[in-house]
Amino acid sequence: MDELKLYTYIAVFGTFALYFGIAWWARAGSTSDFYVAGGGITPFQNGMAIGADWMSAASFISMAGLIAFLGYGGSVFLMGWTGGYVLLAMLLAPYMRKHGKFTVPEFISDRYYSKTARIVAVVCLIIASVTYVIGQMKGVGVAFSRFLEVDYDLGLVIGMVVVWVYAVLGGMKGITYTQIAQYVVMIFAYTIPAVFISLQLTGNPIPQLGLGSTLADGSGVYLLDKLDMVVTDLGFKEYTTANMGGTLNMFAYTMSLMIGTAGLPHVIMRFFTVPSVQAARQSAGYALVCIALLYTVAPAVGAMARFNLMNTIEPAAGENLVYDERPQWFKDWEKTGLLKFEDKNGDGKVQYTANAETNEMVKVDRDIMVLANPAIANLPNWVIALVAAGGLAAALSTAAGLLLAISSSVSHDLMKGVFVPDMSEKNELLAGRVTMTIAILFAGYLGMNPPGFAAGTVALAFGLAASSIFPALMMGIFSKKMTGQAAVWGMISGIGVTMLYVFQHKGIMFIPGTSFLGDMGANWFFGISPNAFGAVGALVNFGVAFAILKMTAPAPDHIQDLVENMRIPTGAGAAHDH
Amino acid sequence: MENKEAYWQENLRLIFICLAIWFAVSFGLGLLLVEPLNAIRLGGYKLGFWFAQQGSIYSFLGLIFWYGAKMNKLDKKYHSEG
Numbered sequence: 001m002d003e004l005k006l007y008t009y010i011a012v013f014g015t016f017a018l019y020f021g022i023a024w025w026a027r028a029g030s031t032s033d034f035y036v037a038g039g040g041i042t043p044f045q046n047g048m049a050i051g052a053d054w055m056s057a058a059s060f061i062s063m064a065g066l067i068a069f070l071g072y073g074g075s076v077f078l079m080g081w082t083g084g085y086v087l088l089a090m091l092l093a094p095y096m097r098k099h100g101k102f103t104v105p106e107f108i109s110d111r112y113y114s115k116t117a118r119i120v121a122v123v124c125l126i127i128a129s130v131t132y133v134i135g136q137m138k139g140v141g142v143a144f145s146r147f148l149e150v151d152y153d154l155g156l157v158i159g160m161v162v163v164w165v166y167a168v169l170g171g172m173k174g175i176t177y178t179q180i181a182q183y184v185v186m187i188f189a190y191t192i193p194a195v196f197i198s199l200q201l202t203g204n205p206i207p208q209l210g211l212g213s214t215l216a217d218g219s220g221v222y223l224l225d226k227l228d229m230v231v232t233d234l235g236f237k238e239y240t241t242a243n244m245g246g247t248l249n250m251f252a253y254t255m256s257l258m259i260g261t262a263g264l265p266h267v268i269m270r271f272f273t274v275p276s277v278q279a280a281r282q283s284a285g286y287a288l289v290c291i292a293l294l295y296t297v298a299p300a301v302g303a304m305a306r307f308n309l310m311n312t313i314e315p316a317a318g319e320n321l322v323y324d325e326r327p328q329w330f331k332d333w334e335k336t337g338l339l340k341f342e343d344k345n346g347d348g349k350v351q352y353t354a355n356a357e358t359n360e361m362v363k364v365d366r367d368i369m370v371l372a373n374p375a376i377a378n379l380p381n382w383v384i385a386l387v388a389a390g391g392l393a394a395a396l397s398t399a400a401g402l403l404l405a406i407s408s409s410v411s412h413d414l415m416k417g418v419f420v421p422d423m424s425e426k427n428e429l430l431a432g433r434v435t436m437t438i439a440i441l442f443a444g445y446l447g448m449n450p451p452g453f454a455a456g457t458v459a460l461a462f463g464l465a466a467s468s469i470f471p472a473l474m475m476g477i478f479s480k481k482m483t484g485q486a487a488v489w490g491m492i493s494g495i496g497v498t499m500l501y502v503f504q505h506k507g508i509m510f511i512p513g514t515s516f517l518g519d520m521g522a523n524w525f526f527g528i529s530p531n532a533f534g535a536v537g538a539l540v541n542f543g544v545a546f547a548i549l550k551m552t553a554p555a556p557d558h559i560q561d562l563v564e565n566m567r568i569p570t571g572a573g574a575a576h577d578h
Numbered sequence: 579m580e581n582k583e584a585y586w587q588e589n590l591r592l593i594f595i596c597l598a599i600w601f602a603v604s605f606g607l608g609l610l611l612v613e614p615l616n617a618i619r620l621g622g623y624k625l626g627f628w629f630a631q632q633g634s635i636y637s638f639l640g641l642i643f644w645y646g647a648k649m650n651k652l653d654k655k656y657h658s659e660g
Contacts, residue, residue, distance in 0.1 A: 067631075072612075075630035079604045082635045086600045089642045090593045094649075208632060212621040222622030240627045241616065250609055278650055285642040292635050299631040567586050570658045 007385035008147050015185050015389045016162055019396075022181055023166030023174045031425050034171030034432050035102040035408050041176055041273040047286025050270045052179035052186060052393070053401035054081075054261075054287070055294060056132075057139025060186060060394035064373075065366035067302030068309075071237065073244030074302065080257025082288060082295050087262040087470075089284030093271040095477045095566045097280035102272060103405075104265040104469065105413040111476040112484035113559055115418055120491050122409045124468040125265045130443070132264075132461040133402040137447030139395035146336060146371070147388040153448055159396060160444040167400045167440070168433050175400045176273060182393035187293055189390020193374040193383050194297050197304050200377060207300035227303060230310050233317065235354030239303065249528055256534035260462030263470030266398075266405040277569035305369045308376045313352045313361070320349040329375035338365035403443065407436040463502060463530075467494035467537025475545055480563045481554035486545040494541025501537075502530045585656040592648055596641050603629060603637040 028034040041049070059081070067074030101107055105125060109118030137156060144155025166174045191207070198210030202223055214222050227239045236242075244250055261267065270287075271280045312330075313321050323341060333339040340363035341350060352361040371391065374384045411431040416423050423431070468491040475482045475490070528536065554560075607615060612626030620628050652658075 072627055072630060075608060075627075078631055079608055079634050082638050083600065083604050086596070086638050086641055090596055090645055212623040212628070214622065224622050224624075224627075240624050241613075247609060251605060254604065254609065278646075278653065281642075281646040281649060285639070285646055288639050288642055292639055296632055296635055564582060567589075568582055568656075568658050569653055 004381040004384060005149075007382050008388050011382075011385040011389040012148065012392060015181075015393060018181055019162065019166055019178045022177045023170045026174045026177045027169045028171040028173045028429070031102075031412075031429050031432070033173045034429055035272075035412060036269075037171075037173040037176045037273045039273060039275060041275075043274055043279045043283035044286050045176070045180055046270060046274050046279075046283040047288075047290050048183040049176045049179040049273075050267060050283065050287035051290030051294075052183035052397040053270060054267055054291060054398070055186065055394055056398035057136055057143070057391065057395035059294065059298075060190065061139060061143075061370050061391055062367050064298045064301040064305065065369035067299055068306040068369050069366055070244055071231075071239035071242035071303075073242050073250065074299075076244065076250050076253040076257065078295055078299065080254045081261055082291060083254070083258040084261025085284055085288040085291070087258060088267070088271075089281055089288075091474055091477070092262060092268065092470075093280045093284050094277045094569065096268065096473070097271050097274065098277050098566050098569060100272070103408050103412050104268050104473070105409055106417065108472055108476070108487075109413070109417065111559070111562065112472075112482075112487050113556070114484035114488065117472075117484050117488050117491075118413060118417060120488055121469065121472070122413050124464055124491065124495060125409050126406055128264065128461045128464040128469075129266060129402045129406045130446070131464075133399055133406070133443045134446045136395045136399040136402065137443050140392065140399065141447055142367075143371075143388065143391045143395060147391075156444060156447050159392070159399075160440050163396055163400050163403065164437065164440050167403055168436050171432065171436075172269075172273060172404060175397075175404055176270075178400070179397045182397040183290060185393040186390045186397075187290070189386045189393070190294050190301075190370075191297055193377070193379055193387060194301050194304075196379050196383065197308070197373065197377045198300060201304055201307065207297045207304075211300040211303055223307065224303065227307050227310075230307070230314075234310075234314075234352065239306070245529055245532075249532055252528045252535045253532035256466050256532050256538075257462055259470045259538055260464075260466035260534055263465035263468070263473070264461070265409075265465075265469065266401040268473075269405055269408075270401075301370065301373065305373045305376070308373075309364075309369075310352070312376060313350050320351055323348050323350055326350070327376075329372050332375070333368050333372055336368075337363075338368050339363060399443070403436060403439045406439045407432055410435045410439075460499075460502060463498045463534035463537060464495055466534030467498040467541055471538050471541040471545065475542070477563065477566060479549075480560045482545065482549060483552060483555045485552060486548035489548055490541040490545030493544040494537045497540045498533055498537030501533045581656060585652065585658060588652055589649065592645060592652075596645050599641060600638065604634040608634050 030038070032038050063077055066077060096107055099107055099110065101110065105118045105121035108121040109115065137159065140159035141152045141156040144150055144158060145152045148155065150158075166178050170178070194207040195205050198207040199205045201216060202210040202213040203216040204210040204213045211223065214220050215226060224240055232238050244253070271283065274280050274283050312327065315321070323343065330339065334341070340361070342360055342362045344358065344360050345351070350360055351358060353359045371387060374387055411428060415431055416428050471494060472487050472491050475487060607626065608630035612630060615626035615629065616624040618625040623632075
């Protein structure tokens with residue numbers, strides 16, 4: 001066994017042992033433990049747990065890669081996935097914490113005095129969470145197969161067993177403490193390589209400052225200026241100004257991600273675990289601190305990865321890498337099929353250009369940028385091993401949060417809330433564990449046999465949350481008169497419009513060949529891409545709900561009193577059952 | 579607590595101010611005004627680019643904590659802690 005493999009095994013299995021230990025220590029004894037971790041999590045602990053919950057395999061592995069290739073256009077992810085926390089802190093978290101229930105559909109059911117509303121909310125939640133969790137399971141499989149050199153399927157099974165142990169045993173309580181550990185692993189794994197690379201390239205150890213510094217080669221040229229020059233020379237768009245589909249599209253995309261973030265139930269649920277309204281506001285702040293630590297480093301990781309990649313292939317203008325002399329990381333990633341070279345002009349050298357006819361790097365998968373980054377920059381093996389453990393922590397922590405959101409909506413909202421209202425606490429806890437097990441098996445199955453729509457999952461999850469759940473929650477708090485009927489039709493039309501738009505351009509359930517309008521910019525509504533359409537769906541939701549409200553009688557008095565009560569922090573006890 | 583309506587109105591005003599800043603730093607400086615701002619430099623950063631990839635995130639952080647602190651004061655003023 002070589003050194004790298006040994007270190008990787010130590011890092012991965014060492015962190016797993018840590019998660020198991022924590023799970024055993026924090027096992028759940030009641031439904032309150034299982035759904036809201038007993039309600040005793042401090043704001044800072046909750047901030048770290050939200051950070052781990054929120055930052056998925058997509059944030060950890062894919063985002064910097066996206067930014068590396070999109071340049072300025074990648075800003076939509078940075079602003080969108082952080083700006084949502086401002087909305088959460090001011091518009092949702094404190095009021096939902098005051099109301100003090102276990103799940104998001106439960107809140108909707110109480111506020112809109114309707115079982116229909118609860119069921120609609122459960123359906124939205126399950127579609128959004130299931131589509132999202134498939135991506136995480138795939139991330140687990142890919143990370144295992146690359147780093148431990150096992151089969152994709154076996155890697156996935158290992159991941160399922162790990163999540164099963166700590167999620168089923170500990171519920172929200174186990175997940176919270178495990179996520180705190182996972183956050184620490186992730187943030188070290190992300191920032192340590194970034195610090196090394198920033199130091200190498202610019203001499204500044206702080207990546208956020210390094211990105212704005214001059215190169216350490218003594219030329220006195222700023223890193224970003226040099227990067228702009230290198231990429232435009234090869235025919236790519238300028239890094240710092242490359243737009244993504246026009247300003248309106250970027251605007252809508254950012255807005256969709258912001259309100260989608262604020263509407264994703266597995267994040268909102270975490271605000272039920274703190275002891276007071278003040279703590280809920282504060283934990284949104286700490287959550288953003290924890291998230292910003294990674295999100296402000298990501299642009300540096302992206303830009304520096306692109307810079308290093310370009311430099312490896314073409315160290316000086318016109319002086320290209322000889323293919324036979326390619327570095328080890330190049331060979332490693334070629335084996336996975338994520339990196340492909342084709343010697344089109346037969347000169348044995350690598351030409352990487354924007355022109356499809358002369359470009360010889362026929363495949364450079366964006367997802368390899370973070371994982372391959374330490375190797376590209378020649379960092380020591382223990383750093384590479386740490387990145388492997390971090391990537392797995394990111395995927396596992398988000399998967400656990402999503403699975404809890406799914407299983408609690410089934411066991412608490414459907415079984416206890418609608419079908420078997422007189423279930424005992426002991427049975428409900430058991431039901432929670434059984435549904436969690438089923439959810440893991442189901443997610444694992446989908447991870448092994450990804451359906452056609454897996455590729456579009458993130459777009460769908462955010463679009464759904466943005467167009468259905470966020471508006472319903474916000475109107476429930478800020479409009480005392482809003483009725484259940486209006487909210488239900490708002491949710492249905494918001495989701496409906498969004499799904500229709502996504503499907504008409506991406507195919508029904510993303511099945512190739514079924515799109516009836518074609519996935520082309522020319523057919524997009526004002527140039528808004530399907531991924532960015534959640535913002536329009538949300539507008540439709542608000543519009544329909546207020547139109548119906550105008551035509552019907554306002555919500556009954558006891559509901560208006562309930563909303564008034566929700567708006568003041570006094571008397572928020574522990575999150576409780578009915 | 580006393581005077582729920584006044585408490586709520588003060589809260590709404592605060593939310594409005596915060597969201598105006600939230601919108602201005604991200605959608606305003608980071609997206610709509612990015613081109614003119616890019617003519618200004620902040621070290622190696624073009625200013626519009628900096629707002630889109632760094633500045634807006636720092637502003638969001640400041641906003642959430644500022645809002646939290648203001649609301650804690652408001653809760654005390656109206657005797658609404660808990």
